[in-house]
Amino acid sequence: MKIAIFEDNQKFRESLEFLIVTSSDMELCGSFEDTNRLIQKIEALEPDVVLMDINIPGKNGIEAVREIKMYLPKINVCMQTVFEDDDKIFASLCNGASGYILKNTPPEKVLQAIREVAEGGSFFTPSVAKKVLNNFQQQVNDGEFIQLTDREKEILKLLVDGLSYKMIADNVNLSFHTIHTHIRNIYEKLHVNSKGEAINKAMKNKLV
């Protein structure tokens, strides 16, 4: 298993290097203090996992992971940082990072994270997992229980996709009037009274 490190803090980089080289199943294939010529380096070294500091000189870690995933999508990237900055965490993950560990993570967990990421899994330190989870949960249901029939869900989905009544009617082979009625019923169940609100609520509450 080949690992590449991108980390500007020398002490930290060295301790990571030590951790990798003393690990029997891993091989350190590169270690750098900036992201210059990032893609070329990775292309040449062919690491299984890239460890990327989030605040690294050159392109920062978020840009870096985006680039890696754009040009070399098979490379798995594990981010690391000292800060629990929500925005950066989400940005990294959205841009394709497979893992996220804080720098106070004990060595054996770091190795574990690397192994999980190498196998295509994901690893978050618990606090990061919690943040991801919160983001996940908050999208859902404000306590209302909305029960739509299958037909209604089908039509709501098309509505959310931006189709007009007429297009929906075409799509499901029903009369325009029927669609009209269904949508009125949907609005009532969602407690909304415009297309915009309906779409918003449908997406936020993952009704589609």
Add this chain to the structure above:
Amino acid sequence: MKIAIFEDNQKFRESLEFLIVTSSDMELCGSFEDTNRLIQKIEALEPDVVLMDINIPGKNGIEAVREIKMYLPKINVCMQTVFEDDDKIFASLCNGASGYILKNTPPEKVLQAIREVAEGGSFFTPSVAKKVLNNFQQQVNDGEFIQLTDREKEILKLLVDGLSYKMIADNVNLSFHTIHTHIRNIYEKLHVNSKGEAINKAMKNKLV
């Protein structure tokens, strides 16, 4: 640290019980094979963590976690199952579970998961973490780079909230016509031509 188990498979329940009682920092405060009188039991036992099988008789695990989080939101729940059923995983997590482990998880990881969950963190087995992450990543940008002006973003946000042109005009103290033009420009930039599509695209690409 007090743990309660809800698990219908006897063998599995017993091995969990063994795992807990032989663990120095944990105490088994209850172990059940169904979810009957769930809330009363939990209220009486006051566990720190509930281990909940997802396919348990009575109310299933998803309903159970929802109830727990509704009546006793401070209780942290860790789900477990043999299957990697995406829908159930997401449903559990959305309903408030803090952890999700598969039943083939080695004992020491189970204990680790319980500890993380007890401390308010989250724990997923890597494959589940991957699923959560995928759901996270897919929400974002299809590769297009959409550059909206501040005004446009502001108006798009209100549009997404379900407001009509007139209401938006009121909201930002502009003329109806101005809103109209902005929205037309927004549509052009988003390559859409209806309110529905615009809202959809705006939400999917997190432009707001």
Add this chain to the structure above:
DNA sequence: AGCAGCCTACCACGAATTGGCGATGAGTTT
């Protein structure tokens, strides 16, 4: 047989939205 819920379909009217066309002024870049 009666009731309830769902899917279907229709009428009608006022309000909202779209799409096309044009215009001005402020500020920035070239």
Add this chain to the structure above:
DNA sequence: AAACTCATCGCCAATTCGTGGTAGGCTGCT
């Protein structure tokens, strides 16, 4: 100075939407 972007305001015709009704057919439950 010309070109450009951004924000602002305007008109108009065609379409779509929101809301109020009505109503038959179907299924499932009592």
